[in-house]
Amino acid sequence: xxxxxxxxxxxxxxxxxxxxxxxxxxxxxxNPQNGEKVIIYINVDESxxxxxxxxxxxxxxxxxxxxxxxxxxxxxxxxxxxxKAEELIAVTLGMLxxxxxxxxxxxxxxxxxxxxxIDGYLLSKEKGEKQTLIYxxxxxxxxxxxxxxxxxxx
Amino acid sequence: xxxxxxxxxxxxxxxxxxxxxxxxxxxxxSLNDFSDILFRHFTWLERELxxxxxxxxxxxDSVPIKVESLRVILDNIVERLNTxxxxxxxxxxxxxxxxxxxxWEYMKYKIGNLAxxxxxxxxxxxxxxxxxxxxxxxxxxxLFLFEESYKEYELIMIYNYLKAHSxxxxxxxxxxxxxxxxxxxLKSFGQMMAxxxxxxxxxxxxxxxxxxxxxxxxxxxxxxxELAAKxxxxxxxxxxxxxxxxxxxFFDFINYQENYHIALMxxxxxxxxxxxxx
Numbered sequence: 001x002x003x004x005x006x007x008x009x010x011x012x013x014x015x016x017x018x019x020x021x022x023x024x025x026x027x028x029x030x031n032p033q034n035g036e037k038v039i040i041y042i043n044v045d046e047s048x049x050x051x052x053x054x055x056x057x058x059x060x061x062x063x064x065x066x067x068x069x070x071x072x073x074x075x076x077x078x079x080x081x082x083x084k085a086e087e088l089i090a091v092t093l094g095m096l097x098x099x100x101x102x103x104x105x106x107x108x109x110x111x112x113x114x115x116x117x118i119d120g121y122l123l124s125k126e127k128g129e130k131q132t133l134i135y136x137x138x139x140x141x142x143x144x145x146x147x148x149x150x151x152x153x154x
Numbered sequence: 155x156x157x158x159x160x161x162x163x164x165x166x167x168x169x170x171x172x173x174x175x176x177x178x179x180x181x182x183x184s185l186n187d188f189s190d191i192l193f194r195h196f197t198w199l200e201r202e203l204x205x206x207x208x209x210x211x212x213x214x215d216s217v218p219i220k221v222e223s224l225r226v227i228l229d230n231i232v233e234r235l236n237t238x239x240x241x242x243x244x245x246x247x248x249x250x251x252x253x254x255x256x257x258w259e260y261m262k263y264k265i266g267n268l269a270x271x272x273x274x275x276x277x278x279x280x281x282x283x284x285x286x287x288x289x290x291x292x293x294x295x296x297l298f299l300f301e302e303s304y305k306e307y308e309l310i311m312i313y314n315y316l317k318a319h320s321x322x323x324x325x326x327x328x329x330x331x332x333x334x335x336x337x338x339x340l341k342s343f344g345q346m347m348a349x350x351x352x353x354x355x356x357x358x359x360x361x362x363x364x365x366x367x368x369x370x371x372x373x374x375x376x377x378x379x380e381l382a383a384k385x386x387x388x389x390x391x392x393x394x395x396x397x398x399x400x401x402x403x404f405f406d407f408i409n410y411q412e413n414y415h416i417a418l419m420x421x422x423x424x425x426x427x428x429x430x431x432x
Contacts, residue, residue: 003293008278011300012354018216039360059360064300067357 001065001103011064014071016078020057025124027117028134029109036062038070038113044121050081051121058113066106073110082118089115108137156210158241159199163214165234166192167355170341171219172227174348175275181224181268186341188261195254200318202247211361212311219355225270232262277351285398295401298390299347300354302383306340307356308363309333312372315364322429328422335415339408373423377416384412 001007020041030037038060045054056078058070073092077085092111096104112135120133169192173185203210221227235258245251280292287295310333317329347353366372387409395402 001293001297002289003280003296005278008280008296008352011296012352013216013220014357017357019213059358061360061363064297064304 010068010071014067016057016074018057019059025117025121026132027113027120029113030134030136031109032136038109040113040117042117052081053077053085065103066109069107069110077114105137112137155244160214161238162196162199164217166196167217169231174344174353175224175273184264191257198250212359217355220276221273223270224273228265228268232265235262275348275353279351282350287397291393294393299343303343304356306336308359309336311359312364324425325422328418369426373419377419380412380416384409
């Protein structure tokens with residue numbers, strides 16, 4: 001990961017890090033290979049024409065690259081209507097095709113956690129009881145090896 | 155008492171971070187000592203919570219520390235201690251309450267008299283001493299310090315939680331050694347982060363990390379993590395050896411310390427399995 005001042009600020013003080021007490025929905029993105037996970041908490045406002053993410057928070061049992069991804073993505077998702085949040089998820093996942101697989105896994109874990117939170121909210125409404133969804137990813141997330149890999153590439 | 159426990163956790167971290175910010179050796183030492191004492195308060199309050207049968211976790215608020223003047227963070231510590239005084243009557247153990255109260259009185263007196271300093275721990279200059287590191291090496295070092303300072307904080311909290319909930323003297327001795335070792339690493343990395351202008355408070359730890367379901371699995375995973383940490387130290391040492399021999403020596407030193415941690419964790423695992431119960 002190349003670190004500029006903006007990334008450094010996300011590392012130092014990640015946006016929305018923490019949890020929401022009694023959230024509207026919780027979604028979990030998990031890496032089955034190493035047990036790393038991202039938990040996203042959302043509160044939903046339904047007073048408008050479409051459900052809106054009125055508050056968002058995340059916790060990462062994962063590496064710093066995942067924390068940065070969580071900070072960036074939740075900052076973008078905060079205040080979005082569901083359809084826009086779905087677009088954000090799709091764009092994020094689409095961009096990962098060109099990213100180093102290890103780094104891609106970190107962002108993917110956040111994106112699928114957000115998706116799980118939204119889907120979980122909609123499913124809860126449908127079933128009339130709270131549903132917490134866990135979506136798994138397939139890539140391995142181990143950015144600690146990044147430096148040596150860069151060296152090898154050079 | 156739970157609220158006091160949480161606030162003690164927070165003021166311990168603020169005081170520790172303030173010690174990294176100071177460039178005056180006497181001020182640094184005082185703040186470092188006070189942070190150690192506040193951590194001990196934290197563990198004693200934890201013991202009281204357990205004795206009282208109260209459920210608790212290590213969740214806390216985020217702790218803002220970004221300042222340009224040391225006086226601002228010193229005043230913040232005093233303000234926090236003043237607020238916490240209102241919670242002190244909830245501590246029912248008279249001896250503990252008196253101890254904490256008198257510690258705080260002295261800390262407030264001493265901190266009130268510490269000289270102000272300009273703080274450069276948040277400058278983001280990302281240079282360490284006079285070493286001329288490449289951009290790649292600087293990024294690798296930055297990422298390492300963020301990852302590992304969190305990891306050491308996490309280990310302190312995990313072993314502290316395990317120790318608080320174990321009555322096995324043999325295991326507790328091992329946990330205490332590992333706590334002491336992680337404190338040294340956390341302080342070393344925190345100091346480096348302050349010098350590089352990238353100081354940050356480790357993020358809050360999710361309770362599933364320290365409320366371990368299986369000690370055996372935790373120790374096995376921990377050994378693997380220590381091996382990975384050794385590898386990272388080795389990589390970082392190799393990466394900076396030409397540009398910064400002193401830094402390379404330091405990472406080798408940390409790397410070799412991990413060997414003993416692994417041996418201790420293997421010992422704990424053997425002991426626990428011999429006991430035949432989990």
